[in-house]
Amino acid sequence: MKLDAKALRYMSTEDFRVLTAIEIGSRNHDIVPAPLIAQLSRLRSGGINKFITDLIKRKLIASESSSKYVGYKLVYAGYDYLALKTLSKRGSVASVGNQIGVGKESDIFVIAGDNEEQAVLKLHRLGRLSFRNVKNKRDYFRPDQSPSWMYMSRLSAMKEYAFMQVLHQHGFPVPKPIDQNRHCIVMELLDAHPLRQIEKIGEPGKLYSELMDLIVRLAKHGLIHGDFNEFNILIRDDGSPILIDFPQMVSTSHANAEFYFNRDVDCIRTFFKRRFGYESVLYPKFALDANKEFDLDVQVAASGFTKKEQTQLEAFMESEQVGDSNTTPHSHDEEEDEDLPSDEEIVYADDNDNDGSEDDRETGRVNEDDASDSDDDDCDIEYDRLGNTIRRKRA
Ligand SMILES: Nc1ncnc2c1ncn2[C@@H]1O[C@H](COP(=O)(O)OP(=O)(O)OP(=O)(O)O)[C@@H](O)[C@H]1O
Numbered sequence: 213m214k215l216d217a218k219a220l221r222y223m224s225t226e227d228f229r230v231l232t233a234i235e236i237g238s239r240n241h242d243i244v245p246a247p248l249i250a251q252l253s254r255l256r257s258g259g260i261n262k263f264i265t266d267l268i269k270r271k272l273i274a275s276e277s278s279s280k281y282v283g284y285k286l287v288y289a290g291y292d293y294l295a296l297k298t299l300s301k302r303g304s305v306a307s308v309g310n311q312i313g314v315g316k317e318s319d320i321f322v323i324a325g326d327n328e329e330q331a332v333l334k335l336h337r338l339g340r341l342s343f344r345n346v347k348n349k350r351d352y353f354r355p356d357q358s359p360s361w362m363y364m365s366r367l368s369a370m371k372e373y374a375f376m377q378v379l380h381q382h383g384f385p386v387p388k389p390i391d392q393n394r395h396c397i398v399m400e401l402l403d404a405h406p407l408r409q410i411e412k413i414g415e416p417g418k419l420y421s422e423l424m425d426l427i428v429r430l431a432k433h434g435l436i437h438g439d440f441n442e443f444n445i446l447i448r449d450d451g452s453p454i455l456i457d458f459p460q461m462v463s464t465s466h467a468n469a470e471f472y473f474n475r476d477v478d479c480i481r482t483f484f485k486r487r488f489g490y491e492s493v494l495y496p497k498f499a500l501d502a503n504k505e506f507d508l509d510v511q512v513a514a515s516g517f518t519k520k521e522q523t524q525l526e527a528f529m530e531s532e533q534v535g536d537s538n539t540t541p542h543s544h545d546e547e548e549d550e551d552l553p554s555d556e557e558i559v560y561a562d563d564n565d566n567d568g569s570e571d572d573r574e575t576g577r578v579n580e581d582d583a584s585d586s587d588d589d590d591c592d593i594e595y596d597r598l599g600n601t602i603r604r605k606r607a
Protein backbone atom coordinates (compact mmCIF):
# COMPACT_ATOMS: atom_id res chain seq x y z
CA MET A 213 0.00 0.00 0.00
CA LYS A 214 1.24 3.49 -0.84
CA LEU A 215 1.93 5.78 2.04
CA ASP A 216 1.61 9.37 0.93
CA ALA A 217 3.33 11.17 3.76
CA LYS A 218 3.25 14.49 1.92
CA ALA A 219 -0.50 14.65 2.29
CA LEU A 220 0.04 14.91 6.03
CA ARG A 221 1.19 18.47 5.52
CA TYR A 222 -2.10 19.39 3.90
CA MET A 223 -4.18 18.10 6.77
CA SER A 224 -5.99 20.77 8.70
CA THR A 225 -6.79 20.51 12.40
CA GLU A 226 -10.43 19.99 11.39
CA ASP A 227 -9.51 17.11 9.07
CA PHE A 228 -7.74 15.41 11.94
CA ARG A 229 -10.59 16.07 14.31
CA VAL A 230 -13.04 14.46 11.89
CA LEU A 231 -10.72 11.49 11.29
CA THR A 232 -10.22 11.03 15.03
CA ALA A 233 -13.94 11.34 15.69
CA ILE A 234 -14.54 8.52 13.20
CA GLU A 235 -11.83 6.42 14.87
CA ILE A 236 -13.42 6.89 18.28
CA GLY A 237 -16.96 6.44 16.97
CA SER A 238 -15.94 3.12 15.34
CA ARG A 239 -15.40 1.60 18.74
CA ASN A 240 -19.13 1.43 19.24
CA HIS A 241 -20.45 1.74 15.69
CA ASP A 242 -19.56 -0.27 12.61
CA ILE A 243 -20.31 2.83 10.58
CA VAL A 244 -20.27 6.20 12.26
CA PRO A 245 -23.21 8.56 11.54
CA ALA A 246 -22.51 12.20 10.69
CA PRO A 247 -24.24 13.70 13.77
CA LEU A 248 -21.99 11.62 16.02
CA ILE A 249 -18.91 12.75 14.07
CA ALA A 250 -20.01 16.36 14.58
CA GLN A 251 -20.50 15.74 18.29
CA LEU A 252 -17.21 13.92 18.81
CA SER A 253 -15.19 16.40 16.78
CA ARG A 254 -16.86 19.43 18.34
CA LEU A 255 -17.35 20.87 14.88
CA ARG A 256 -20.65 22.30 13.67
CA SER A 257 -22.77 19.64 11.96
CA GLY A 258 -23.36 22.00 9.04
CA GLY A 259 -19.61 22.37 8.63
CA ILE A 260 -18.48 18.77 8.79
CA ASN A 261 -19.89 17.69 5.42
CA LYS A 262 -17.16 19.59 3.63
CA PHE A 263 -14.46 17.81 5.64
CA ILE A 264 -16.13 14.43 5.21
CA THR A 265 -16.39 14.87 1.42
CA ASP A 266 -12.78 15.91 1.28
CA LEU A 267 -11.58 12.94 3.36
CA ILE A 268 -13.56 10.56 1.13
CA LYS A 269 -11.95 12.08 -1.96
CA ARG A 270 -8.54 11.58 -0.43
CA LYS A 271 -9.50 7.95 0.32
CA LEU A 272 -8.91 8.27 4.06
CA ILE A 273 -12.48 7.36 4.94
CA ALA A 274 -15.29 5.62 3.10
CA SER A 275 -19.03 6.07 3.28
CA GLU A 276 -21.29 3.11 3.78
CA SER A 277 -25.01 2.60 4.28
CA SER A 278 -26.66 0.33 6.79
CA SER A 279 -30.36 -0.46 6.66
CA LYS A 280 -30.90 2.51 9.00
CA TYR A 281 -28.49 5.26 8.03
CA VAL A 282 -25.51 6.40 5.99
CA GLY A 283 -22.28 6.61 7.93
CA TYR A 284 -18.52 6.64 7.61
CA LYS A 285 -15.61 4.32 8.27
CA LEU A 286 -11.89 4.80 8.55
CA VAL A 287 -9.90 2.93 5.92
CA TYR A 288 -6.27 1.93 6.39
CA ALA A 289 -4.89 5.13 4.85
CA GLY A 290 -6.86 7.20 7.38
CA TYR A 291 -5.61 5.12 10.27
CA ASP A 292 -2.06 5.46 8.88
CA TYR A 293 -2.39 9.24 8.95
CA LEU A 294 -3.56 9.30 12.54
CA ALA A 295 -0.62 7.15 13.61
CA LEU A 296 1.87 9.12 11.52
CA LYS A 297 0.59 12.39 12.93
CA THR A 298 1.24 11.15 16.47
CA LEU A 299 4.63 9.66 15.59
CA SER A 300 5.68 12.88 13.85
CA LYS A 301 4.56 14.99 16.82
CA ARG A 302 6.84 12.87 18.97
CA GLY A 303 9.74 13.28 16.55
CA SER A 304 9.97 9.55 15.74
CA VAL A 305 8.96 10.03 12.09
CA ALA A 306 9.92 13.16 10.17
CA SER A 307 9.91 11.76 6.62
CA VAL A 308 8.90 8.54 4.94
CA GLY A 309 11.13 7.00 2.28
CA ASN A 310 11.06 3.81 0.24
CA GLN A 311 8.93 0.80 0.97
CA ILE A 312 11.23 -2.14 1.66
CA GLY A 313 8.74 -4.83 2.46
CA VAL A 314 5.20 -5.89 1.70
CA GLY A 315 4.42 -8.76 3.99
CA LYS A 316 1.18 -10.64 4.22
CA GLU A 317 0.40 -8.69 7.33
CA SER A 318 2.48 -5.56 7.13
CA ASP A 319 3.95 -2.74 5.06
CA ILE A 320 7.52 -1.74 5.84
CA PHE A 321 9.12 1.63 5.02
CA VAL A 322 12.45 3.26 5.62
CA ILE A 323 11.87 6.53 7.46
CA ALA A 324 13.89 9.22 9.16
CA GLY A 325 13.15 10.76 12.53
CA ASP A 326 13.79 14.29 13.77
CA ASN A 327 17.39 13.26 14.49
CA GLU A 328 17.75 12.44 10.73
CA GLU A 329 18.71 8.88 11.51
CA GLN A 330 17.13 6.27 9.28
CA ALA A 331 14.78 3.77 10.87
CA VAL A 332 12.06 1.31 9.88
CA LEU A 333 8.33 1.94 10.10
CA LYS A 334 6.25 -1.24 10.17
CA LEU A 335 2.49 -0.86 9.71
CA HIS A 336 0.59 -3.92 10.85
CA ARG A 337 -2.28 -4.85 8.54
CA LEU A 338 -4.14 -7.82 9.89
CA GLY A 339 -7.36 -6.95 8.08
CA ARG A 340 -5.67 -7.61 4.76
CA LEU A 341 -6.82 -11.16 5.33
CA SER A 342 -10.53 -11.67 5.64
CA PHE A 343 -12.19 -12.08 8.98
CA ARG A 344 -13.87 -15.23 7.75
CA ASN A 345 -13.24 -17.52 10.69
CA VAL A 346 -13.39 -15.05 13.49
CA LYS A 347 -17.00 -15.72 14.19
CA ASN A 348 -15.93 -19.10 15.54
CA LYS A 349 -13.77 -17.27 18.06
CA ARG A 350 -16.44 -14.98 19.43
CA ASP A 351 -15.83 -16.22 22.96
CA TYR A 352 -12.68 -14.16 23.06
CA PHE A 353 -14.43 -10.91 22.31
CA ARG A 354 -17.28 -8.97 23.85
CA PRO A 355 -20.53 -9.95 22.14
CA ASP A 356 -21.04 -6.36 20.92
CA GLN A 357 -17.46 -5.93 19.82
CA SER A 358 -16.44 -7.10 16.40
CA PRO A 359 -12.73 -7.83 16.10
CA SER A 360 -12.06 -5.08 13.59
CA TRP A 361 -8.92 -4.79 11.46
CA MET A 362 -8.11 -1.65 13.38
CA TYR A 363 -8.25 -3.30 16.77
CA MET A 364 -6.40 -6.47 15.73
CA SER A 365 -3.70 -4.54 13.89
CA ARG A 366 -3.16 -2.34 16.93
CA LEU A 367 -2.89 -5.39 19.19
CA SER A 368 -0.42 -6.95 16.82
CA ALA A 369 1.79 -3.82 16.85
CA MET A 370 1.54 -3.56 20.64
CA LYS A 371 2.61 -7.19 20.94
CA GLU A 372 5.58 -6.81 18.63
CA TYR A 373 6.71 -3.67 20.44
CA ALA A 374 6.30 -5.12 23.93
CA PHE A 375 8.34 -8.22 23.03
CA MET A 376 10.96 -6.21 21.16
CA GLN A 377 11.47 -3.95 24.16
CA VAL A 378 11.88 -6.77 26.65
CA LEU A 379 14.12 -8.81 24.34
CA HIS A 380 16.27 -5.81 23.49
CA GLN A 381 16.68 -4.88 27.16
CA HIS A 382 17.92 -8.40 27.83
CA GLY A 383 20.53 -8.41 25.10
CA PHE A 384 18.74 -10.58 22.53
CA PRO A 385 19.61 -9.91 18.88
CA VAL A 386 16.49 -7.95 17.84
CA PRO A 387 16.11 -4.48 16.30
CA LYS A 388 16.20 -1.61 18.76
CA PRO A 389 12.60 -0.50 19.39
CA ILE A 390 12.04 3.24 18.93
CA ASP A 391 8.32 4.02 19.16
CA GLN A 392 4.82 2.61 18.77
CA ASN A 393 1.42 4.12 18.08
CA ARG A 394 -1.81 2.46 17.00
CA HIS A 395 -0.88 -0.20 14.37
CA CYS A 396 2.64 1.15 13.78
CA ILE A 397 6.04 0.50 15.23
CA VAL A 398 9.29 2.32 14.59
CA MET A 399 12.50 0.33 15.01
CA GLU A 400 16.16 0.36 14.11
CA LEU A 401 17.00 -0.15 10.42
CA LEU A 402 19.16 -3.26 10.18
CA ASP A 403 21.89 -3.76 7.65
CA ALA A 404 21.08 -7.41 7.10
CA HIS A 405 19.35 -9.82 4.71
CA PRO A 406 16.62 -12.37 5.32
CA LEU A 407 17.99 -15.90 5.76
CA ARG A 408 15.67 -17.09 2.99
CA GLN A 409 17.66 -15.01 0.46
CA ILE A 410 20.97 -16.56 1.41
CA GLU A 411 21.97 -19.37 -0.93
CA LYS A 412 25.39 -20.28 0.47
CA ILE A 413 27.28 -19.75 3.69
CA GLY A 414 30.83 -20.62 4.67
CA GLU A 415 30.08 -22.43 7.91
CA PRO A 416 26.47 -23.60 8.09
CA GLY A 417 27.25 -25.51 11.33
CA LYS A 418 28.19 -22.29 13.10
CA LEU A 419 24.98 -20.48 12.15
CA TYR A 420 22.94 -23.63 12.91
CA SER A 421 24.38 -23.73 16.44
CA GLU A 422 23.82 -20.03 16.97
CA LEU A 423 20.18 -20.34 15.95
CA MET A 424 19.58 -23.40 18.14
CA ASP A 425 21.29 -21.59 21.03
CA LEU A 426 18.96 -18.68 20.46
CA ILE A 427 15.89 -20.93 20.67
CA VAL A 428 17.23 -22.43 23.91
CA ARG A 429 18.19 -19.07 25.37
CA LEU A 430 14.72 -17.71 24.64
CA ALA A 431 13.16 -20.73 26.36
CA LYS A 432 15.39 -20.29 29.39
CA HIS A 433 13.98 -16.76 29.53
CA GLY A 434 10.42 -18.13 29.41
CA LEU A 435 9.70 -17.51 25.71
CA ILE A 436 9.13 -19.45 22.51
CA HIS A 437 9.21 -17.63 19.19
CA GLY A 438 6.57 -19.81 17.53
CA ASP A 439 7.49 -18.70 13.99
CA PHE A 440 11.26 -19.12 14.04
CA ASN A 441 12.08 -19.53 10.37
CA GLU A 442 14.04 -18.17 7.42
CA PHE A 443 11.52 -15.34 6.92
CA ASN A 444 11.93 -13.89 10.38
CA ILE A 445 15.68 -14.23 10.78
CA LEU A 446 17.97 -11.64 9.21
CA ILE A 447 21.70 -12.25 8.75
CA ARG A 448 24.26 -9.47 9.02
CA ASP A 449 27.33 -9.36 6.77
CA ASP A 450 29.43 -10.80 9.61
CA GLY A 451 27.09 -13.82 9.61
CA SER A 452 25.31 -13.10 12.90
CA PRO A 453 21.53 -13.62 13.09
CA ILE A 454 18.84 -11.15 14.21
CA LEU A 455 15.21 -11.97 14.99
CA ILE A 456 12.78 -9.48 13.50
CA ASP A 457 9.20 -10.58 13.83
CA PHE A 458 7.30 -12.12 16.75
CA PRO A 459 3.69 -12.64 15.64
CA GLN A 460 3.31 -15.88 17.53
CA MET A 461 5.64 -15.59 20.49
CA VAL A 462 4.29 -17.39 23.55
CA SER A 463 5.34 -18.18 27.10
CA THR A 464 7.00 -21.50 27.93
CA SER A 465 4.06 -22.05 30.28
CA HIS A 466 1.65 -21.99 27.32
CA ALA A 467 -0.35 -25.21 27.05
CA ASN A 468 1.23 -26.02 23.68
CA ALA A 469 4.74 -24.79 24.54
CA GLU A 470 6.46 -28.06 23.72
CA PHE A 471 4.77 -28.26 20.34
CA TYR A 472 5.86 -24.71 19.42
CA PHE A 473 9.38 -25.25 20.70
CA ASN A 474 9.82 -28.44 18.65
CA ARG A 475 8.31 -26.84 15.60
CA ASP A 476 10.79 -23.93 15.80
CA VAL A 477 13.66 -26.45 16.07
CA ASP A 478 12.29 -28.49 13.15
CA CYS A 479 11.95 -25.38 10.96
CA ILE A 480 15.65 -24.70 11.29
CA ARG A 481 16.68 -28.35 10.82
CA THR A 482 14.53 -28.66 7.70
CA PHE A 483 15.74 -25.37 6.23
CA PHE A 484 19.43 -26.18 6.81
CA LYS A 485 19.05 -29.61 5.25
CA ARG A 486 17.19 -28.31 2.21
CA ARG A 487 19.17 -25.12 1.60
CA PHE A 488 22.72 -25.96 2.75
CA GLY A 489 22.65 -29.77 2.78
CA TYR A 490 23.55 -29.54 6.48
CA GLU A 491 22.31 -32.04 9.05
CA SER A 492 23.25 -32.54 12.68
CA VAL A 493 22.30 -35.19 15.21
CA LEU A 494 22.41 -32.46 17.82
CA TYR A 495 19.33 -30.37 18.34
CA PRO A 496 17.58 -29.03 21.44
CA LYS A 497 14.65 -30.79 23.09
CA PHE A 498 12.04 -29.01 25.10
CA ALA A 499 12.13 -31.39 28.07
CA LEU A 500 15.93 -31.20 28.39
CA ASP A 501 16.79 -27.70 27.26
CA ALA A 502 13.92 -25.38 28.06
CA ASN A 503 14.33 -25.04 31.82
CA LYS A 504 13.12 -21.61 32.65
CA GLU A 505 15.55 -19.46 34.59
CA PHE A 506 14.20 -15.98 33.83
CA ASP A 507 10.70 -14.64 33.40
CA LEU A 508 10.60 -12.41 30.35
CA ASP A 509 7.10 -13.75 29.63
CA VAL A 510 5.99 -12.23 32.93
CA GLN A 511 7.81 -8.99 32.15
CA VAL A 512 6.06 -8.67 28.80
CA ALA A 513 2.71 -9.16 30.51
CA ALA A 514 3.67 -6.36 32.91
CA SER A 515 4.67 -4.04 30.06
CA GLY A 516 1.15 -3.09 29.03
CA PHE A 517 0.40 -5.91 26.58
CA THR A 518 -2.02 -7.91 28.67
CA LYS A 519 -2.72 -11.62 28.79
CA LYS A 520 -6.23 -10.90 27.62
CA GLU A 521 -4.92 -9.08 24.55
CA GLN A 522 -2.45 -11.87 23.88
CA THR A 523 -5.32 -14.39 24.01
CA GLN A 524 -7.46 -12.33 21.65
CA LEU A 525 -4.62 -11.95 19.20
CA GLU A 526 -3.89 -15.67 19.30
CA ALA A 527 -7.55 -16.46 18.69
CA PHE A 528 -7.54 -14.15 15.69
CA MET A 529 -4.25 -15.51 14.37
CA GLU A 530 -5.45 -19.06 14.72
CA SER A 531 -8.66 -18.32 12.88
CA GLU A 532 -6.84 -16.53 10.09
CA GLN A 533 -3.67 -18.61 10.14
CA VAL A 534 -1.57 -15.48 10.37
CA GLY A 535 2.20 -15.85 10.39
CA ASP A 536 4.89 -16.79 7.97
CA SER A 537 4.67 -20.54 8.39
CA ASN A 538 0.86 -20.53 8.18
CA THR A 539 0.60 -23.90 9.85
CA THR A 540 -0.21 -22.97 13.37
CA PRO A 541 -2.74 -24.88 15.35
CA HIS A 542 -2.97 -22.84 18.58
CA SER A 543 -4.69 -23.43 21.84
CA HIS A 544 -5.17 -20.92 24.60
CA ASP A 545 -4.55 -20.33 28.23
CA GLU A 546 -7.79 -19.63 29.97
CA GLU A 547 -6.70 -18.15 33.24
CA GLU A 548 -7.95 -14.62 33.06
CA ASP A 549 -11.37 -13.58 31.98
CA GLU A 550 -11.71 -9.98 33.01
CA ASP A 551 -13.69 -7.73 30.69
CA LEU A 552 -11.97 -5.80 27.97
CA PRO A 553 -11.48 -2.14 28.63
CA SER A 554 -14.58 -0.71 27.06
CA ASP A 555 -14.41 2.02 24.49
CA GLU A 556 -16.72 4.96 24.84
CA GLU A 557 -17.70 7.87 22.74
CA ILE A 558 -16.06 11.01 23.89
CA VAL A 559 -16.11 14.72 23.18
CA TYR A 560 -12.98 16.81 23.09
CA ALA A 561 -12.37 19.62 25.45
CA ASP A 562 -12.27 22.98 23.67
CA ASP A 563 -8.68 23.04 22.63
CA ASN A 564 -7.61 24.18 19.22
CA ASP A 565 -4.53 22.02 19.21
CA ASN A 566 -6.42 18.92 20.15
CA ASP A 567 -6.36 16.62 17.18
CA GLY A 568 -7.25 13.66 19.32
CA SER A 569 -3.86 12.11 18.84
CA GLU A 570 -2.51 9.95 21.57
CA ASP A 571 -0.33 12.80 22.80
CA ASP A 572 -3.42 14.82 23.53
CA ARG A 573 -5.03 11.91 25.24
CA GLU A 574 -1.99 11.27 27.34
CA THR A 575 -2.34 14.68 28.89
CA GLY A 576 -5.28 13.41 30.84
CA ARG A 577 -8.99 13.22 30.98
CA VAL A 578 -11.16 14.01 28.04
CA ASN A 579 -14.51 15.72 28.54
CA GLU A 580 -17.59 13.71 27.95
CA ASP A 581 -20.06 16.40 28.88
CA ASP A 582 -22.67 16.53 26.15
CA ALA A 583 -22.11 13.15 24.55
CA SER A 584 -25.81 12.45 24.59
CA ASP A 585 -25.27 9.35 22.50
CA SER A 586 -23.21 7.83 25.28
CA ASP A 587 -25.11 5.33 27.33
CA ASP A 588 -22.77 5.64 30.29
CA ASP A 589 -22.73 9.20 31.46
CA ASP A 590 -21.29 8.59 34.90
CA CYS A 591 -17.81 7.57 33.70
CA ASP A 592 -14.57 9.42 33.15
CA ILE A 593 -12.53 8.30 30.17
CA GLU A 594 -8.77 8.22 30.31
CA TYR A 595 -6.15 6.70 28.05
CA ASP A 596 -3.03 4.88 29.03
CA ARG A 597 0.34 5.15 27.32
CA LEU A 598 -0.60 2.68 24.62
CA GLY A 599 -3.92 4.28 23.80
CA ASN A 600 -6.09 1.80 25.66
CA THR A 601 -9.28 3.26 27.02
CA ILE A 602 -9.70 3.22 30.76
CA ARG A 603 -13.22 3.95 31.96
CA ARG A 604 -13.60 4.93 35.58
CA LYS A 605 -16.94 5.24 37.36
CA ARG A 606 -17.29 8.66 38.92
CA ALA A 607 -17.60 8.63 42.70
N1 LIG B 1 14.27 -3.56 11.20
C1 LIG B 1 14.42 -3.95 9.94
N2 LIG B 1 15.53 -3.61 9.25
C2 LIG B 1 15.70 -3.99 7.95
N3 LIG B 1 14.79 -4.71 7.25
C3 LIG B 1 13.66 -5.08 7.88
C4 LIG B 1 13.42 -4.74 9.25
N4 LIG B 1 12.22 -5.24 9.61
C5 LIG B 1 11.75 -5.87 8.52
N5 LIG B 1 12.59 -5.79 7.47
C6 LIG B 1 12.39 -6.33 6.11
O1 LIG B 1 11.00 -6.51 5.87
C7 LIG B 1 10.66 -7.88 5.67
C8 LIG B 1 9.34 -8.24 6.35
O2 LIG B 1 9.39 -7.97 7.73
P1 LIG B 1 8.52 -8.75 8.83
O3 LIG B 1 8.86 -10.21 8.82
O4 LIG B 1 8.66 -8.02 10.10
O5 LIG B 1 7.03 -8.53 8.27
P2 LIG B 1 5.94 -9.63 7.82
O6 LIG B 1 4.63 -8.93 7.72
O7 LIG B 1 6.01 -10.85 8.63
O8 LIG B 1 6.42 -9.90 6.38
P3 LIG B 1 6.67 -11.32 5.70
O9 LIG B 1 5.29 -11.92 5.51
O10 LIG B 1 7.37 -10.94 4.41
O11 LIG B 1 7.55 -12.08 6.67
C9 LIG B 1 11.84 -8.64 6.25
O12 LIG B 1 12.02 -9.88 5.62
C10 LIG B 1 13.02 -7.71 5.98
O13 LIG B 1 13.48 -7.86 4.69
Ligand SMILES: [Mg+2]
Nearest residue numbers: 443444457536
Ligand atom coordinates in the same frame (compact mmCIF):
# COMPACT_ATOMS: atom_id res chain seq x y z
MG1 LIG C 1 7.70 -11.99 9.08
